[in-house]
Amino acid sequence: MGRTLNWLMNRTLVLIEKYYYIFVAIIFSILCFTLFYKMNMPNIQDWDEARHGVNAYEMLRFHNYIVNYYGSSPDYWNLKPPMSYWSIIIGYKLFGFDTLGLRFFSGLSLLLVSIILGIFVKKRFGKLASLITLASFISCVPLVLNHCGRTGDPDALFLLFFTSSIICLLKMDHKFAFLYLAGIFFSFAFLTKSWHAFSILIVICLFIIFTGKIRKLNIYQYSIFIVSSLLPILIWAIFRYHYDGLTFFKQMIQYDLLSRSSQALEGHMGGRLYYIEFIVQQNPYWTIVLFASFFGCLTIVSRNNLFHQYRNYIIGLLLWICVPLLIFSMSKTKLYWYIYPIIPALSICIGWFSAKLIKMKKPVLSITLIVLIAFSFFANEKIILQSIKSANSYEVQTLFEKMNRSPQYSKANVYLGKDLNWSQSTYLSGLLYGDVVAKDTGMKGFLHDKNKNSLLVVTKDKVNEKTITQHHYKIISSNDQYYLLQK
Structure with missing residues (x-):
């Protein structure tokens, strides 16, 4: 029996390594289907999706790509810079004035995040870890269905810039220039969802401190990072100031930052564990895989070797998860999509830890993990496909x-x-x-x-x-x- 399990385990790993790109193609085919099938259905959601769609439409109507309008007047309720509106405008231009044009770049953004994760994890942790990471990420139910991949909200685009920034940060060991790219992607994230992006800046600063890179950077490098992080924002701010002075910026600070942090606006409230409960409730199977693989690594894998070999990656992933989680948990206004930026990091952890344990070739443990991962993927995909199939027009x-x-x-x-x-x-x-x-x-x-x-x-x-x-x-x-x- 033991020999049979060992043979089965070895054969499975060989097949995964040999046919990696075929598995990747299957995963991305599933993702493309779940993102774009019936995307053009006329079932626009109130508030953020509809609001952004109107803002983009009226910016196009008035030929003003700096000021967002609603009802033919400048919009001082939706206080976001224009990057997400620009993506919708391009969608309207490419696909016409319908929900496909409204939502296309959200779907594309989530697809690009998946590609970035797959490539990064493959190079750092191997093919098996890459496949598990992708399976976990693309089958995250709320990420695909709600306020992100299949809607015209700004969150998918923000997630793309957030993920790109942190991935560049983690690649600093190979070349310092990646720090400047991290700064540029931070600025793009700010131009998409305003103050939400500052969690990226906190992650970057803490990563530089905790990894000891603060002693290796000189004034010139710090200066380039600051310029790359702030110049795109400054250019937009100058153009925006030209139209309505400080009015928009005052509202951004007073309402979108201070009020959202200090009080539960529009009834969006929740306790300190709101986001942890959301992740567990929405992805119970992947949560089990995450904790099982994490504690398995702590128990079985040599922690000293693991930390020594991957020290900076561990620090980066911990900051990637903990900083946004703590910031948004302390904020009085609670909305589940605020926590979307940590999902790529959780998926990387699932892929990395699970692959580490499976490759130890302890037959019972490895096969149990593979079965659990496969079950989690297919169970979540079933929920996603059933939801898409049952969706109706309004x-x-x-x-x-x-x-x-x-x-x-x-x-x-x-x-x-x-x-x-x-x-x-x-x-x-x-x-x-x-x-x-x-x-x-x-x-x-x-x-x-x-x-x-x-x-x-x-x-x-x-x-x-x-x-x-x-x-x-x-x-x-x-x-x-x-x-x-x-x-």
């Missing part, structure tokens, strides 16, 4: 989708009937699919609007059907719940 958005950006209705005034309101997602769908002008005066405004192209959205019920017949309104489009009407 009725009011399909109503606008049927307009197909017809020039006939471009810039048409649109009013909403009783019990309807211009939510952010409804507003964005009206812009994307019809290039319309949202009006807040309801049925009364529609009746007094002398423009023949004005439109009205009403619910599909007997009262409104009677009104349509009485006034001879033309039905532009309809679905199971709504009518889009013209005089």
Whole structure:
């Protein structure tokens, strides 16, 4: 029995090493499918996704790529620099005004993060560790489905810059120039999600101190790092100041930094263990793999040799996980996507620790770990695929989708009937699919609007059907719940 298990274990490792690139191709095929399949569905989410989509659309409409607008006025609620809006604008240009254009660069960003992780881990910890890292990362359910890979939120792009910065930091041992790249990616992360990026700067500073590199860097190198970190931000700040002075920056500091840190804004609250509970609840199987492999390494692997050989990587990964976790745990405003930047580091740990134990060729331990990893991957992928398969379009958005950006209705005034309101997602769908002008005066405004192209959205019920017949309104489009009407 023991010989059979040993043979099976050795054969498995040989096959993994030999066919590494085939396994990688399979993993990335799965990722591409889960990211881009049905991405163009009209099911825009309120708040961040819709808000960013509107900001990008109106920046494009006003030909102003520095100031983000909402409702044709500068937006002082969504207080983010413009990098994520630019990615959406490029998406609109490449794929058109729909949810694919809105979301494409989020999917691409998550794909690029996966590529970066796969290459980095392969070079540092081997092919097996790389495959396990990729399997863990791409099957992280919330990362793919919620507020990141498959949505038009800025988090996937931010994750790309965050991960790139820390990976460059970890490569400092090979060349100091990677520190400057880490600074550049920090600045890009700031230009994507503002103050969230400062956890990168803290990680960089602590890493330089704890690894002893602080004594090896000279004034010239520090200066280049500071310039690379701040120059892109400074250039944007100068252009932004040109438009509205200090107004935007004051709001950034007062609301987006101080208020979010000191109070639970908009009801987003939670305890000190909020983020740990989120990670465990959303990825229970991978959490088991992480802790099992971690404690297995502590117990079986020589800790002195491990720390001596990988000292800087261990320090870097610990800081990568602990700094954002501590910062956002202390903040009063709690939102689960704030903790997304640590997921790549957790995936690296899962891949590294698991591969270390499997390669020790203790048959029972190795096969148990492989089975647990395979189960975790397929269980999470099943959840992701079922969620994508069951996703539905939103009725009011399909109503606008049927307009197909017809020039006939471009810039048409649109009013909403009783019990309807211009939510952010409804507003964005009206812009994307019809290039319309949202009006807040309801049925009364529609009746007094002398423009023949004005439109009205009403619910599909007997009262409104009677009104349509009485006034001879033309039905532009309809679905199971709504009518889009013209005089």
